[in-house]
Amino acid sequence: MRHTPSFLMTEVDEVRRLVRGNPWATIVSSTARGIVASHYPFLLEEQPEGSDDIVLVSHVGRPDEVAHELGRHEVLVVVQGPHGYVSPAWYPPEQFVPTWNHTTAHLWGTPEILSDDENFRVLGDLVDHFEREMPEPASLDVDEATARRIARGTVGIRLRVTRFDARAKLSQNKAPEVVERIIAGLRADGPYASPALADEMARVHDTTTGLEAP
Template sequence: MYLPPHFASQDPRTAARLMREHPFASLITVDDEGLPFATHLPLHLVEEGGAFTLLGHVARPNPQWRHLAARPRATVTFLGPHAYTSPRVYPDLARVPTWNYLAVHGTVTARLLDHEDAAAKDRLLKALIGDHEPAYAQQWRDLGADFQHKLLRGIVAFELAVDSWQCKLKLNQHREESHAAMFAVYAAGTPDERALAGWMQTLGMVPACTEE
């Protein structure tokens, strides 16, 4: 993605935080005609030895798993909070609107889990359950092995090893004259705007007098 230096973060902790807080990702492959193909899906992040791996699955009728089998390299994107920014946050009129956002993009190599390996797929599903509704784990166990295996046959699970990643924090860092007014607007706004205000505080963009 387009990544000016003043918006780039090299901190893996920041990238991991964004991927965990906003796990509904876009997996982008190339189809058999050479065109991009996207699936929107939740992914579970695993960190080990400084490396990232993403776990997920698609429905068996979804052709994307066949793309991954034929061409394992793919792109994954995560979009964090985002919001419009009015030019009213600037002290002068010669300005234009913009859109602020946080995002992580990764280049990945896929490994499909053996479609007969129900245990591996079950572990993957339990990781996703743990992310989003831990209490559902008992209900899943109570469905019984036969019913579980029937459902597991309906998905194709995969591991995505993250070969490289980019983290973009676009928050008008290069326009210091906008920070105080932008923070005030975001702090009183929508959930996404309030989240961006929190990130402004995390990045030390907010003057001390604004935080008091």
């Protein structure tokens, strides 16, 4: 990412929060055949209290594990949080250059290939994680034999993050009254409405501008 020190996100807990809230991520690999990218849901694997480790688990559908050469080299996982266009209509007249606010993390590590049993457990965790919002959650336990047969078409991975580069570009360089106008614009019923981005801005600026987070 572009070198923007004022927008750096350096706290591990903040990166974890970004992953938890935005599990759909992009895997990018530099392979012998060139650059390969795929998209899969990731979960954080909880670590002992006090640990600064960021560990992700997921799966890929065969033959993506071959295409990415998983386990043979480092990969990049890109997590994209709320983002959106910021119009100069929300700025003072003398500020007329628009921008794009975003929260993004680049995570690097070499994937560990999971055993069949651990892959099935992770698949079950993924299903349970997303189904918990449903009124009648589904589960792989409904028909484990069939679920295990389908799971053979996937390969589980664990990624222990060795380094990350994360940004929260949320108008930290703007005056408090401008930030308020941007948040109001993002919450309004307009072409660039983005309540999730407004929430992120309100949360970040709560400690720096006196805004009250929703």
